[in-house]
Amino acid sequence: MGALAYSLEQALLSLWRGRGASLLSIATITLALFVLGAFLLVTLNVQRLVGAWRGSAELSIYLQDEATPAERTAVEHLLDASPFVAAHDYVSKSQAEKRFAALFPDLAGLSGEPAGNPFPASIEVRLRSGPGTEGAVDALAGRLRAAAGVSDVRYDRRWIDRLVTLAGIVGAVGLLLVTVLSVAGALSVAIVVRLALFARRDEVEIMRLVGAPLSYIRGPFVTEGLLHGGVGALIAIGLLLAGLVAVRAEYGLAVQAALGLAPIWLLPLRLCGLVVVGGMVVGGIGGLVAAWSSR
Amino acid sequence: MGALAYSLEQALLSLWRGRGASLLSIATITLALFVLGAFLLVTLNVQRLVGAWRGSAELSIYLQDEATPAERTAVEHLLDASPFVAAHDYVSKSQAEKRFAALFPDLAGLSGEPAGNPFPASIEVRLRSGPGTEGAVDALAGRLRAAAGVSDVRYDRRWIDRLVTLAGIVGAVGLLLVTVLSVAGALSVAIVVRLALFARRDEVEIMRLVGAPLSYIRGPFVTEGLLHGGVGALIAIGLLLAGLVAVRAEYGLAVQAALGLAPIWLLPLRLCGLVVVGGMVVGGIGGLVAAWSSR
Amino acid sequence: MDRVIETHRLSKVYRRGVYALRDVSLQIDKGEFVFLTGPSGAGKSTLLRLLLCEERPSDGRLTVSGRNLDELRPREVQAYRRTIGFVFQDFKLIPRMTVLENVSFVLRVLGLSSVQQRRRTFQVLKWVGLQHRMNAYPQDLSGGEQQRIAIARALVNDPALVLADEPTGNLDPDLSLEIMNLFREINARGTTVLVATHDRELIRQVGRRAISLDQGHVTEVM
Amino acid sequence: MDRVIETHRLSKVYRRGVYALRDVSLQIDKGEFVFLTGPSGAGKSTLLRLLLCEERPSDGRLTVSGRNLDELRPREVQAYRRTIGFVFQDFKLIPRMTVLENVSFVLRVLGLSSVQQRRRTFQVLKWVGLQHRMNAYPQDLSGGEQQRIAIARALVNDPALVLADEPTGNLDPDLSLEIMNLFREINARGTTVLVATHDRELIRQVGRRAISLDQGHVTEVM
């Protein structure tokens, strides 16, 4: 009990008396955890985004102008039968023209003139994502392309592949960086606690010589590591939140418009907990190691 | 001269005698510079990749089966007239069928059966990228859509927008991280030099009191900072090279296949120079600041 | 009578074969007041450091109150040190702590209440004449003042054994004698005292048993 | 005769209003050998620290060889210190350097060739009787040995002024007298020597002028 109270008191005192070095140390831990958290956050959000995009992957079936309603129904039956189709939507020729006019108002006059409405009717299909989807959808696309009344089938697969590859690379780089940064974080805690120990190695030696129990000698360092880690983690979380809010305010609408999806702006509680606990554990371990290694 | 030789000698001695702390310090600088370099590298490559993709953005013009050669020529004239078209390529119905058969050999039987060849002839257009391209290409697409003999025009704009937005976000996050990491790097150098100073503050005080010139007192610390920074930078460059080679070996082919482009695997000499000079400057400044602040 | 300190053919060799002590055999009984004297580098501090378990003997046996110091485990060493009052030749005060904290720390570790800590600390600071400097930091004190703080710290927990290494090296003769009288007082209450000093005048004035060392050998036991 | 040290109503107040020196006026001529004495806390070390520019006077004037120390710029302070030999009460040896390096460092700064550095260093180490320990590190020496290294360092560059703070506090009487003879020898060659000590016996034996301080005041000039 005495040693515990003493450790906390001394750690707080040391934090206060050595404000400069402590600030430096906490800043380092904050940075390490901030970068780590930011990475986890970005990776998480990109993964979800890509997931959402994959979920919304579309198959567009363009119908010939001369396609009969029966042919259209046959195509729709084909779609209903596939387990990978989430929903489908018929877009008539006139709807397609309206859409085009809405997108390009300045070209509206051009479109209708010589040969009536040039836009084909189409069926837009939303696919369900899941394992094996791609191959199956490729097969379905081939079948549809061969169906009567269908003029063309477009499946945005190439782009999705590119995106998935890109997301994979970003994820891999992210993982690498997170690893590197975890090591950097641990290293900086070690340095900082070593700094604290260096600054007080004479003191530790004196305590030893006047017979202080080991808990009194080591306790303050472990506590100081814990405090540094915890405070650094809390500041890092604050920064992450602030950054998230700022990015959201700055880019939120633009991103939403461009991506056609509301991106996921999450700072999961689990992540926060992880950062705090991680910071304290790493800080505490750093303190422990430093304290133990003191001769 | 005497002070210079003395500084170098003492810095090397300090590096050797304090191997543990020096290693820790160099490792930190290495990590900071490595992460920074990795970021610059990834940002650079992603930017080039997106640029390449934008350059290869395609416009596909599907021709009606009943389109006459004259109509096709008219369309081609329209394309030739646009300054944004880099090249165009006619794909006949039979070529389209062959392509499909090559891509989906198992569906080859399906395609030809009921209504002859279902694939439309098309003209594939490669666009030149540049400012204002997008709006102009949208207009061009509208005009083409209205031309005689054209059944549909597809412009992969939505996907490119998504990609550009994503690349922009990645770039912004990258910039933020590079900033944060530069600060972290400077901070860790400051900590490390402070550590060195802390470990030797009594010595510095004694030197002062026995009348050592200021160059003798400060020189070794500045030199030590320079050495730490330089060594750290060299190791970081080595790691970057190794990482690049490893990623290339592991993912090179897959990435190339998926992206349809050979990605740029560069470690520009400029970047290397920047990292080394940056490391030494930051290290030297850290040493200088620490040495100056020593009362 | 009880043996407090007993050494048998005790030797200490430092790196590079420097013999600081060689075959030293001596006994000190409970309640004795003994001086340890000898020229610079004779091995006085080394003997005291061995008694504090700061160093381990290279050879021979060293027992304090019947316990062989070489066999103590780390936790026991700390507990053993708490029963000793030690005045270091270079003071070894903690720069981060005030004079009061430096002295009362020893009591805190022993678990005394803070009221008791303050009372006892104030008392020993008064003994050495420095109660008015109790809120100063060690580096703000003169050499002699630091030395007296070191003495106060050694005496604060009423140790059964006091070991003092050159405790009056930075004090003027009057003050030195005062401090020696303090040691005598404590000795009169049953504490065993061993003082290393080169001040022959002081030994003469106090008039107690003195053990002379020279180049690691015991040369004279008065 | 030339004045080397001259103080006029010199005062030094530390934080919290501790007066270490109060209105001290004294003169020391070139070639003099002067003792500074007084009880613990009298202000001896403070006066020496002021002479080394380690502290700035709070009030009054302090000139050395006609230069007001308060007006020196940092670079000049360092150059001035190189002309002084100072023995610190707490030795102030650099733990990272061997005895040889500690002593020869002063010569290196002065730009002597390494042969000259070695020859001169070896000579002063012989004076203090420690040439056989020249490759040891300070923390591996006894208290008295460290003190003698500090003395060797102060004398190595043949300074015009030697200031010594309690240079024999950790030495036995015979060795103390030897060191004092060393100072006398250097003094005979024209160096001004100012030694702070509490050892009245030593002052008596050496038989030179002594200035007494008490609580910051000059009480006696013998």
Ligand SMILES: Nc1ncnc2c1ncn2[C@@H]1O[C@H](COP(=O)(O)OP(=O)(O)OP(=O)(O)O)[C@@H](O)[C@H]1O
């Ligand atoms: N840095 C400081 N801050 C505050 N007070 C100080 C400081 N240094 C010295 N003092 C005080 O100034 C007074 C004179 O100190 P000084 O060191 O000059 O004494 P001294 O004559 O050398 O004593 P001793 O013989 O014990 O070494 C003492 O009371 C001391 O406590």
Ligand SMILES: Nc1ncnc2c1ncn2[C@@H]1O[C@H](COP(=O)(O)OP(=O)(O)OP(=O)(O)O)[C@@H](O)[C@H]1O
């Ligand atoms: N850590 C060490 N490593 C090597 N040699 C040492 C070490 N400590 C002491 N010595 C040597 O051992 C011998 C005895 O040292 P000790 O400190 O016991 O002497 P002392 O009697 O206390 O002398 P003083 O009166 O000068 O303090 C000396 O020659 C010293 O140089």
Ligand SMILES: [Mg+2]
């Ligand atoms: Mg000793």
Ligand SMILES: [Mg+2]
């Ligand atoms: Mg003094």
